[in-house]
Amino acid sequence: MRILITGAAGFLGSHLSDRLLADGHEVIGMDNFITGSPDNIAHLASNENFQFYKRDVSNYIFVPGKVDGILHFASPASPNPLSKSGYFNLPIQTMKAGALGTHNCLGIARRDGSRFILASTSEIYGDPEVHPQAESYPGNVDPVGERAVYDEAKRFAESMTMAYHRFHGVNTGIVRIFNTYGPRMDLDDGRALPNLLKQALLGQPLTVYGEGKQTRSFCYVDDLVDGIIRLLYSDEHLPVNIGNPVEMTILEFAEAINRVTGNKAGITFMENARSARDPQRRQPDITRALNLLKWEPGVNLEEGIRRTVPFFKQKLGLS
Ligand code: UDP
Numbered sequence: 001m002r003i004l005i006t007g008a009a010g011f012l013g014s015h016l017s018d019r020l021l022a023d024g025h026e027v028i029g030m031d032n033f034i035t036g037s038p039d040n041i042a043h044l045a046s047n048e049n050f051q052f053y054k055r056d057v058s059n060y061i062f063v064p065g066k067v068d069g070i071l072h073f074a075s076p077a078s079p080n081p082l083s084k085s086g087y088f089n090l091p092i093q094t095m096k097a098g099a100l101g102t103h104n105c106l107g108i109a110r111r112d113g114s115r116f117i118l119a120s121t122s123e124i125y126g127d128p129e130v131h132p133q134a135e136s137y138p139g140n141v142d143p144v145g146e147r148a149v150y151d152e153a154k155r156f157a158e159s160m161t162m163a164y165h166r167f168h169g170v171n172t173g174i175v176r177i178f179n180t181y182g183p184r185m186d187l188d189d190g191r192a193l194p195n196l197l198k199q200a201l202l203g204q205p206l207t208v209y210g211e212g213k214q215t216r217s218f219c220y221v222d223d224l225v226d227g228i229i230r231l232l233y234s235d236e237h238l239p240v241n242i243g244n245p246v247e248m249t250i251l252e253f254a255e256a257i258n259r260v261t262g263n264k265a266g267i268t269f270m271e272n273a274r275s276a277r278d279p280q281r282r283q284p285d286i287t288r289a290l291n292l293l294k295w296e297p298g299v300n301l302e303e304g305i306r307r308t309v310p311f312f313k314q315k316l317g318l319s
């Protein structure tokens with residue numbers, strides 16, 4: 001297949017590019033590098049099955065020739081209010097990538113009869129009142145809340161995707177991605193894993209926000225990519241959660257990082273700068289992924305951290 005990936009220089013986009021190239025497909029990558037990095041795709045420069053275009057997908061995009069698949073992964077995605085590449089500091093671009101970018105990609109899918117996959121997010125559930133979150137839960141999002149630029153852009157993107165499916169018959173799919181980690185994450189985007197793993201490798205205490213009782217469910221990137229590829233190859237139209245259902249508190253997560261890295265500096269509890277906008281619990285119900293795609297994650301947290309360490313050491317100049 002010939003597959004267009006927007007956000008190809010991002011954390012997930014670059015891993016998806018690798019996997020699709022390994023499966024024998026041709027990949028057309030797009031990215032404007034506002035949050036993605038050329039380093040993530042540098043190793044693909046000499047691959048004759050990979051073409052790259054530096055583009056902002058919220059503007060009109062032209063792709064020469066027909067594409068069989070489109071993965072729309074372009075968007076700022078870090079919730080850290082202090083990060084330059086987080087969506088708090090790129091609010092308009094975030095809304096445009098989700099709204100106009102999705103519309104542009106759907107236009108290409110309609111033209112070419114392609115299978116289209118939207119990268120959606122667990123954040124469409126907001127601060128959830130049901131637990132774990134199944135796809136049938138419509139979410140708890142404040143449209144004028146501080147995370148809304150991301151949450152509502154993705155919610156709009158899901159609606160637009162379903163409109164193209166129902167009205168134009170486009171073969172669309174929607175993946176709701178839960179917390180994911182692995183090599184090629186941006187070390188400075190302020191998310192839990194990059195912050196804490198960086199601190200651990202530098203022998204510093206880990207900064208846990210609040211009392212660390214808030215929960216998350218972390219999925220290793222290779223597992224996530226496998227779930228997305230299965231969705232691409234399927235013809236499922238309704239949203240599918242892809243994430244690891246093993247839920248833990250952020251304190252337990254930090255302790256696992258200290259254990260795997262042998263960091264003796266312990267944990268520092270900090271005031272949660274995100275407080276009101278930090279969801280308290282998050283865990284995917286992956287029944288649909290299991291039934292429809294025969295997918296479930298296979299890499300446990302400690303193994304995933306071990307696989308991520310070499311990339312972090314290299315970026316930190318420690319190896
Ligand atoms: N967190 C933390 N210390 C950090 C960074 C994050 O305790 O240095 C917490 C954060 O408050 C949140 C959780 O870790 O409860 C996950 O944050 P992340 O930024 O990875 O993504 P989110 O799940 O909030 O979208």
